[in-house]
Amino acid sequence: MMKKYLMAGTASALLALTALPNLAEAKTRMLLIGVADYNEDSGIRDLLGPRNDVSIMWRLFKSRGVDPKDITVLSDGIPEGAEYPAMNGPATIENIRAAFDKIAAETGPEDDFIFYYSGHGTRQPDNDPAAEIEPEADGYDQVLLPSNTGPYDPTGGGIKNALVDDELGQKLDAIRAKGSFVWAIIDSCNSGTVTRGDSVTRSIDPATLGVPDKPAATTANATRGGTRKGALSVTNQSDLVGFYAVDAFDEAIERPFTGYSLPMVGDGKTQRMGVFTNALHHALTQGTAQTFADLAREISADLQTDRSGGRVPQPVFDGVLDRAVPGTASKGPRLITSIITDDTVAVPQGVLHGFEEGSKVELYAPGKSDAPVGKAIIVSAEAASSQAGNIVWTDGAQKITSGPITVRLTEQAVSFRYAVSPPPADDLKAGAESDTVSKAVDLAFGKESGAAEIGINMGEPGNPDGDVLLRAQNGRLWIMRPDRPLDTKAGSFGETPSIAIGDDPQKLAEKVKQAVWSLSRAEKLIRFASSVGSSQDPNTDRPEITATIERKGDKSSDPASTCAKPDKNAQGKPLAAFSPQGVGNCDTVRFKISNETDQTYYIAAFYVDALGGVMPLSSQDKARGCVRTLYSGSGEVTYTIQINTWDAKDKRPAAIGTENAVILAIPQDASKIAPSMCSLIQPTLSAMQQTRSVESATRGSPQAKSLKNLLGGITGSATRGVTTYEDEAGGPAMTSSLFTFDVRP
DSSP: OOOTTOOSOOSSTTGGGSOOSOTTTSOEEEEEEEOOSOOGGGTOOOOSHHHHHHHHHHHHHHHTTOOGGGEEEEOSSOOOSTTSOOOOSOOOHHHHHHHHHHHHHHOOTTOEEEEEEESOEEEEEOSOGGGOSSOOTTSEEEEEOOTTOOOEETTTTEETTOEEHHHHHHHHHHHHTTTOEEEEEEEOOSSOOOEETTEEESBOOGGGGTOOSOOOOOOTTOSSSOSSSSSOOOSOOSSEEEEESSOTTSOOEEEEOOOOSSOOSSOGGGOEEEHHHHHHHHHHHHTOOOBHHHHHHHHHHHHHHTTTOSOOOOOEEESOTTSBOTTOTTSSSOOEEEEEETTEEEESOOGGGTOOTTOEEEEEOTTOOSSOSEEEEEEEEOSSOEEEEEEEEOTTOOOOOEEEEEEEEEEOOOOOOEEEEOOOGGGOOSSHHHHHHHHHHHHHHSTTSSGGGGTEEEOOTTOTTSSEEEEEETTEEEEEOTTSOOOOOTTOTTOOOEEEOOSOHHHHHHHHHHHHHHHHHHHHHHHHHHHSOBTTOTTSOOOEEEEEEEOOSOTTSOTTOOOOOOOTTOOOEEOOTTSOEEEOTTOEEEEEEEOOSSSOEEEEEEEEOTTSOEEESSGGGGGGTTOEEEOTTOOEEEEEEEOOOEETTTTEEOOOEEEEEEEEEEEOOTTOOOOOOGGGOBOOSGGGSTTSOHHHHHTTOHHHHHHHHHTTTOOOOOSSGGGEEEEEOOOOOOEEEEEEEEEOO
16 A cells, blocks of 8 residues: 555545536546556566456546546556446556656646556665655655566666656646645555465565565664555645555455446456455445545445455545535535444544533434434543444334444533523613623523533523623623633733624624633533543553743743744753643744554644634644544654734734643544544634624635634634644554643733
């Protein structure tokens, strides 16, 4: 498997998956490579499956509206006829390079590109790691083997005519540089060689080609293999998604598959196909996946049920997997593709998504959202995953015992409580304004509001022990956090967010409800992080999460001063987790997460500002589903943020008060599908400060307008969003760290 160059997601790479009416405006181009017949002098055994793999993928995408003229097919031995693709030539290294160059020259900014490879893969020593964009931590390059592959050339330092990961990445970058999105699918592997009965692995022992076993010098952090389980590395990771048959240390397999209605190459045991390609084709033809993640889970579930017989390796998926598959987002209620095994449903969402222990869910057969086939209860839950059990099947419905099943949350259990204190009696004197506030608070948090269903309860008026305190003064409804004083001065550093009361209780209720709900979601994330086991526990084997702080030095300087970019070489002082720290303008904090365990973890890192804003510590994480994959023993991830208490763009103070950095380390499960955590992102309430009106904050920006619709008109820029920098290097338990800052001017 290769994926050093395939790390992120695409907004429209799946245009070919649904019958779209106007592909002329956003053309989909494809390069399908199937290598079955290898050069006899190479010693590489031939394959049978790639011819069928290429044929069924060609049929599928053609049926979804892709013009055959835009599909380049490099393969051999495919029969002629309407049911088979016309070959553009054999899959030699020269033809592959020429096809990439031609597509790069012709592609436009609205086009999509799908790259598919079926054939052998292997590895070879990385003889020039210093020249790499991202050096191989395990000392090996991973390569795909064209049909004219030759033996290893010790003088040239590589397998003759091999497609090395770095070259493949450069070819893909040339297409992406034109503004195209890329979806890459690779059904091969890079090491080992085994034949088990009717199953054949798509891998070649490097020794067969004369490849030396000794790798080049490895990087310092390579303790258990590479920093990536694959072979592709990119300069821009925001426009590409990758599906891989196996990880870098497993074996892709082809087997006989019979019973297809369309003609196939071969018969009986010679009618082979890649196991991964078969599962991908099966999932795509069902048409039930709403997102990339749904598609990945359906493939994973299909392989776990092992319809083809024998051992099945698990695939790997990279990218913004929660992006919707075009044409499916509006079909019925939003259902989450899950996997059922032995009356237990593994749900890829957890506590932070509302799937708490005791919550109730409905179960649906894949592709059928008209009526549930059963009901269940969440019996256990982690941050981003949960287990549903106690299933009660609907009378007359067919029981699903294994494989994909879809889930919808119908009733959320409430383990989280958040108390709202209405304005005290002194704030509500007789008059129209008082009546408006009283009615609005009742509409927002009273018995009929639905707030109690998500844990928000209305307490006693003026109770200082509430989680959020409401005050009505000067024609405005102020929304106070109990750790901050009421500050009604416009433009001050600690100005309390507020809403003009007006004369419409319904409008006021909607705005204050969404503001409080936003604060409660931020608080829930903080409480969850504080309740999970700390990485400092000496009795657990977990990733280590540490932090350092570099003070700005001169505390007497103007708080409105512009901060210089953080010095990467500066040595900060250790910063304790779970203990409030005073910070000021231009202070720099670095967080380091290292993983020397035997388990792969997903790292989700967020900053929660003083006004309820939640954002990733790195804006680049949005292209990865707001998680990083940190493989076992593979080095570290480092985040750097700089505290700014002055909004240089608007020339006004930024919010101050208690703020938090939340870092979660979530163990990888058997599906190897990264959880999506971007749903936690929400804007700060800074637009509710008097110096920035709701209307002006949202005018002219499509993204801001969508946030306005989502949050009832409450938007604003994140307190630290523009000052984030990053630097990267290289029975499990989840772990977390919570770093709390008392941000001062």
